[in-house]
Amino acid sequence: MDNHVDLNERLALKGVSRRDFMKFCGLMATVLGLPMSFAPRIAEAMEKKRPTVVWMHFAECTGCTESFIRTTYPWAADIILDVIDLAYHETIMAAAGDQAEEILEKTVKDQKGKYICIAEGAIPTKDNGVYGKVHGKTFLEVANHVCKNAAATICVGACACDGGVQAAKPNPTEAKSVSAATGVKTVNIAGCPPNANNMVATIVHYLLLGKLPALDDKGRPLFAYGYLIHDNCPRRGHFENQEFVKQFGDEGAAKGWCLYQVGCAGPETYNNCPIIQWNQGTNWPIRAGHPCIGCSEPKFWDDMSPFYVQK
């Protein structure tokens, strides 16, 4: 079998024109904060054999997977079929039980040090991690095995990045981030869930430059988490003018004033929501009149709550 079918040919067969593909590469360059001149290099990087990705689910809610499949340019189907070789993903894969386990084992063995691991979910560690299991093994065992043998581990979402909701006080299962549980250094695409664009852009960065993007001290890619929500917020002018929503449903709410006094965590939260928004630019929390809850900051369930009270 020919393992090196030309990408243009593959895309053409998928009904994706060269123009569409370059548009995607241009978008990715923008999200990554790279000059547009990088678009051809992104295209070049993706024209190789599809890199193998295993996507692990630990203690989580699958919201990050759901967010990921909301991507367009490229559509999720195109990423899964044309950009990466998604060998293992429990929410999507056809194989079940022993056959699913077999794929995972084979990938870890045959492609040791070459595959990318995407981790969604935290690792319960209390009582040796028995609070989360798959195929009879604890997530702790599975994470140690799969993440340690990967070329890189990319954590998607608050749970994998810092323990997330199950690690909120009193953390009944002593859930930890993938990094804290396994000792593996990870890229942390923070958020509950993260925006699909930020997940896709990180993967593309890796494919393009052969290395992971520049990160902040919390392991978050700077291209997405380099600025405070507050700094790019369209309601910032109202903050400066001291025009605040005092109560939901009041005059200020109707006028789209600043949500700081009803608990907005925008001034303490690093994320690019105001710039790229959500669901193809349909909306984002502050535009919808709801305070930011700081979901891309570590321990936000404890540190940013109560969510509707001024910080």
Add this chain to the structure above:
Amino acid sequence: MARVVVDPIPRIEGHLRIEVEVENGKVKDAWSSGTLFRGLEIILQGRDPRDAHLLTQRSCGVCTLVHSLASVRAVEDALKIKIPPNARIVRNLTHAAQNMHDHPVHFYQLCALDWVDVVSALSADAGKTADLSNAVSGRPQSKKYYEGLKAKLKAFVDSGQLGPFANAYWGHPAYKLPAEANLMAVGHYLDNLRQQVHAAQMTAIWGAKNPHLQGHLPGGVTVVGQLDADRLAKYLYMLKEQIAFIKDVYIPDVLAVASFYKDWTKIGGNKNFLAYGDFPQSDKEPESFYFPRGMIIDGKLKSLPVDPTKITEDVTRAWYENGSPLYPAVGVTQPLSGDALKGAVPDTTSKDGKYTWMKAPRYDGKVMEVGPLAQCLVSYVGGNKEIKETTDMVMKKLGIGPEALMSTLGRIGARAIKCLVNAQAAEKWTMELVENIKKGDTRTFTEYKLDETVNGQGMGLNDVARGSLGHWINIEKGKIKNYQQVVPSTWNLGPRDAKGQKSAVENALIGTPVADPKKPLEVLRTVHSFDPCIACAVHVIDPKTNEVYEFKVS
């Protein structure tokens, strides 16, 4: 006799293990295990009640939103808050859009591959596939399109990197669709991956983003600024697109698949169904619910009244301290830990062995199935005209009666029927919202007091994508004293109870044919027909507040 364990069950939300005992080519016994415990109810204690909807929404990112709805309703019940009509409508529109997202994704992305053989599609004749799509689909495609699709599929398979389609049960004798129907279905599998993006956008109009919406809170909704012509028109336009997809593609595909698998109307059924009902059309609940509240017992097509106080949860076979079954609001069970947990290895062989993190909800001691089938049956006999008409149309096309709905296939069909009817109702509700705004009513929020003097108990009962969902809250001195969720997937996928009664899925699996115990494709069919969503089902506990720290044993 062979014991077969399927772990992981793929194409669901969460971590589920199914064990079956196979004898003479059929399932003789079955055990359903949730293999993850998260403890969200413990985490909720002591927090601001208004935060609960954000936290509980993280129970599940697939049926995202619905725990938020259940939670805000529970808090509003506890604090006696009446929300403005616009908030009620906006919530209904968001919830309806969530169903329009969730149900087609279940059919195409999560369950279709149990019925559709992707590899067989490679041998389809493109011309005949075009003829088939002309005959059955509202969006027929040309021979040229199917030639292209087949070539794409072939290029993918030839690449040797099969990705998510590797190592599945392709070629299994239980696959019955002709190659052409398989190819048509593969095309729609890809189409829906795109379509679902639009459905998610509809929820984001009212809920800021999807997954994990941020537009609701106790008292109403925050999206007062979204109530303009542009946003309303966008929702309405996308709704029409979604209705067209459901009518032209989803329903015809369900009918096409069903026509080849009619034997599955006799497999995988239950006889007891419970539906809390949902979509309030005024502030009278449950009287004004569009999908009514009710239950069906012993398969008799008659809707009986529901008394929520008869709901109990049993933990005999789950990894919790034993106790008598109790009403959720007063439950006092605790998760096992340390040595008592014995490594959380499912014990399905001893008489009272514990084998799951899911509890066993019962109604008046009875096992009940919940979900779109229950909603559809209760609505069918409970006076929902649109459900009756659509169900009758589907049954007529398939030449089956209502009893055939109580089956694996019926579960899949009912989901599509409910999805269509719900979407069409949303059109009417959108116009109602438009009328209110025309009249100058833009209220979206009701103010209320919440401080250390406030106490109250509340219940939020919803009927969501996977079935009847209840949240119970106890507020003391303005904080959460206790919180419980009794979720659809524990009704359907929980364990046996003290009396040994099997759960809905365990019971439904009995008698399922298994052609090859090493490739239990048929087991997946029935399990997937329930649309398992396990992340929310695995943290369902109701501990004593003052004993939280007992779980901090290390």
